[in-house]
Amino acid sequence: MSFDPLVPDPDHSQFQIHVAALTKLGFRFGEIGTHSSRTMMLSELTLLLNICPIGSRREDYIQAIVNNNCLGKRTLSTRKHTAQRLRELYGLDDGIIIFRIMRHFWDMDEKGRPLLALLTTLARDPILRMTVPVILQMVHGEELGRQKMYSVIEENLHERLNEDTIDKVVRHVSSSWTQSGHLTGRVRKIRRRVEPTPVVTTYTLFLGYLYGFRGEKLIDTLWAQVLDCSKKIILEKALDAKRMGLLEMTQAGGVLSITFNPLLMEEERSLVHGTN
Numbered sequence: 422m423s424f425d426p427l428v429p430d431p432d433h434s435q436f437q438i439h440v441a442a443l444t445k446l447g448f449r450f451g452e453i454g455t456h457s458s459r460t461m462m463l464s465e466l467t468l469l470l471n472i473c474p475i476g477s478r479r480e481d482y483i484q485a486i487v488n489n490n491c492l493g494k495r496t497l498s499t500r501k502h503t504a505q506r507l508r509e510l511y512g513l514d515d516g517i518i519i520f521r522i523m524r525h526f527w528d529m530d531e532k533g534r535p536l537l538a539l540l541t542t543l544a545r546d547p548i549l550r551m552t553v554p555v556i557l558q559m560v561h562g563e564e565l566g567r568q569k570m571y572s573v574i575e576e577n578l579h580e581r582l583n584e585d586t587i588d589k590v591v592r593h594v595s596s597s598w599t600q601s602g603h604l605t606g607r608v609r610k611i612r613r614r615v616e617p618t619p620v621v622t623t624y625t626l627f628l629g630y631l632y633g634f635r636g637e638k639l640i641d642t643l644w645a646q647v648l649d650c651s652k653k654i655i656l657e658k659a660l661d662a663k664r665m666g667l668l669e670m671t672q673a674g675g676v677l678s679i680t681f682n683p684l685l686m687e688e689e690r691s692l693v694h695g696t697n
Contacts (some may be wrong), residue, residue, distance in 0.1 A: 424477050425450065425491055425547045425553075427632070438631070445692060447512050447630050449543065452549035452581060455509045459592055461542040461549070462507060463535060463596040468526055469507065479514040482507075486678065501622035510542050518693070519544055521685055522627060530620035537624055539601035540644050544628055552645065553596045556603050556612070557646055565610035567591060597665055603647070614649040623667040628680050631693060636677045643669030 425452070440450055466677050472491045473481050485491045486504040494500045497637065507513060512520035527534060536620045542549055555570050595610055604610040617625065629642035639645070640652045650653065659679065663670045669680045685693060 422508050426458075426550055427547075442692070446500055447517040449509070449545040450633070451576075453541075454546035456546055456548040456593045456597065457582065457586060458564055458593075459510075460593045461504045461510060461538055461546075461600055463538050463597075463600040463658070465503060465507060466491055466511060467534065469513075475524055475528060479508075482513040487613055503511075510545055511538075512541075512545070515658060518631065518685075518689055519628070520526070523624065525684070526624050526654065530618050533621040535601045535619040536617060536648075537616060539597070539603075539647065540624055540628060540679045541623070542597065543644060543647070548574070548578075548590060549594055549597060552598070553643060554664070556598055559612040561612055561614055563612045565595065565612065567595075567605060602648075603649070615647075617648045617650065617655075617658060618668065619658045619661035619665060619697055623662040623681075624653060625655075625683065626659060626668065630679070630681055636679070639677075639679055650695060653677075 427448070440448075450642060459571045467483060468491060468621050472485050472489075481502050486494075486507070487497070487500045490500055492500070492503060495504055511523070515521045515524070519541060523537050526537055530537070543553070552573060554568060555565075555573055559565065571587060574582075574590050574594075574677070578590070582590065595604065598604045599610060600605070602613065602615045606614050625642075625644045625648060628644045629639045632642070634642055640655050643653060650658075656677075659668065659670055662668050666683060668684075669678075669682060672677045682690070
């Protein structure tokens with residue numbers, strides 16, 4: 422079994438075909454992730470997307486970071502490193518469906534931006550994905566036990582990372598869950614519930630749809646679980662999203678159908694449907 426909750430059987434040939442298709446859509450897999458060196462970098466992402474409007478090319482994002490130093494980094498090497506890490510986490514390329522849709526929603530939903538960033542990072546960073554159970558098992562108001570987070574990471578990555586690096590990973594992932602709103606506090610990290618918007622809910626269901634889930638299974642994905650709400654509430658938010666024209670949704674005879682044709686360009690539809 423893989424430590425990555427999105428990769429139940431990495432050696433299965435059929436899943437390897439699935440991974441190849443998912444990678445084209447923007448998902449990232451592997452034995453390591455960006456959280457070995459950085460957090461999900463919400464503040465940097467926010468500054469960058471304030472500078473670069475929708476429709477910017479990958480080169481525009483890189484130029485803004487490296488040449489124009491829009492993030493205020495001190496050295497050229499730090500600017501290049503920052504650009505690389507942001508690309509790993511988010512893609513920064515409209516040719517990557519996950520990034521294009523997140524970027525589309527970013528300007529629509531300022532309140533939902535922390536969750537939009539988290540959901541994207543969960544699609545693209547295996548290290549952050551492995552920490553999801555730690556967060557979900559906490560109750561509202563509970564303090565994060567650092568040892569629990571350390572143990573999960575150490576158990577899965579001890580052959581790849583030394584103790585000092587694991588300590589850094591614990592700090593990075595704890596910071597990301599704080600940036601997303603699931604934790605609060607600088608030193609003592611306390612669990613709190615997040616409140617997804619209809620836009621965030623649409624993006625959540627969309628990621629599950631890209632991955633290949635359909636119908637009721639869309640409400641029980643890794644991304645749906647981190648929304649901190651019941652399936653009933655997710656469906657209510659999805660209904661609001663339908664009214665906003667963000668998705669197509671029907672329920673008849675106990676069968677739920679959710680599709681996202683309004684979000685997809687013509688050339689993307691066959692690629693997306695191929696993941697099912």
